[in-house]
Amino acid sequence: MVDNPVNTPVEQARDVLASALYPAQRLLIVIPAYNEEESIGHVIERVRHAVPQADIVVIDDGSADDTAQVARSHQATVISQPYNLGIGANVQTGFIYASQRGYDVTIQVDGDGQHDPNEIPALLAALNTSTCDMVIGSRYIEDRGYSTPRLRRLGSILLAALISAITRQRITDPTSGFRALNRQAIAFSAGDYPFDYPEPEAIVTFWRAGLRVKEVPVKMNPRYGGRSSITPIRSAYYMIKVTLAILISLLRERQSKPDGTS
Numbered sequence: 001m002v003d004n005p006v007n008t009p010v011e012q013a014r015d016v017l018a019s020a021l022y023p024a025q026r027l028l029i030v031i032p033a034y035n036e037e038e039s040i041g042h043v044i045e046r047v048r049h050a051v052p053q054a055d056i057v058v059i060d061d062g063s064a065d066d067t068a069q070v071a072r073s074h075q076a077t078v079i080s081q082p083y084n085l086g087i088g089a090n091v092q093t094g095f096i097y098a099s100q101r102g103y104d105v106t107i108q109v110d111g112d113g114q115h116d117p118n119e120i121p122a123l124l125a126a127l128n129t130s131t132c133d134m135v136i137g138s139r140y141i142e143d144r145g146y147s148t149p150r151l152r153r154l155g156s157i158l159l160a161a162l163i164s165a166i167t168r169q170r171i172t173d174p175t176s177g178f179r180a181l182n183r184q185a186i187a188f189s190a191g192d193y194p195f196d197y198p199e200p201e202a203i204v205t206f207w208r209a210g211l212r213v214k215e216v217p218v219k220m221n222p223r224y225g226g227r228s229s230i231t232p233i234r235s236a237y238y239m240i241k242v243t244l245a246i247l248i249s250l251l252r253e254r255q256s257k258p259d260g261t262s
Helices: 009-021 040-050 069-071 087-100 117-128 148-165 183-191 200-209 230-254
Strands: 027-034 055-060 075-082 106-108 134-138 179-181 213-217
Touching: 009 027, 027 040, 027 069, 027 087, 040 069, 040 117, 040 179, 055 069, 055 087, 069 075, 069 106, 075 087, 087 106, 087 183, 087 200, 106 117, 106 183, 117 134, 117 179, 117 213, 148 230, 183 200, 200 213, 200 230
Parallel strands: 027 055, 027 106, 055 075, 134 213
Antiparallel strands: 106 179, 134 179
């Protein structure tokens, strides 16, 4: 049994406001998960408490544990990959599912419990009261007590600086997977989404496609259970790889233009 936290008066007021802003929208929560049997049930119940009007789909990326079974026991829809495809393909599966079924908004929530579902109304409110197509929940706009390993934080800072320079927009948390997308962004991501370490590259891909991105401050938590599959060495590898992927794609785009201008 998972204990659902009682919302404070401020959180209750925020939820009422958010509900008024999107009363008729079909909302889908996409939870990508890989070997998250310890946390996935907790995440599903907290999401259901925070946004009871939403549908929930768990995309199980070929887990070797009981992630899929636990998710089903908590009455979530589960899509199981035949084997481990990686985070990019796994998340894109959720967007394809949402696009094919006509959802108006998707919220991507990690299966490890780090994303606080009580922040979902803030993402939705930002998506519905601005002209953006995707809202990113940022750990770093405000100091809300989240502690990031030093190497990972350094990589995030460097990626943020690169992406901010490319898009001419201040981005503080390019690796955050806590995101809300509207119909246009869902359809685009269903057809074109990066692999491997997709969150930073997706921001640039959106910018190139003319889609608009906005960040809002959110609280994030330590993992609820299990162990992260991203080790410090793998984190450094991904940071280097995604940086090169962004730069190479921009260079190829520039060279493909007849006059060589950007």
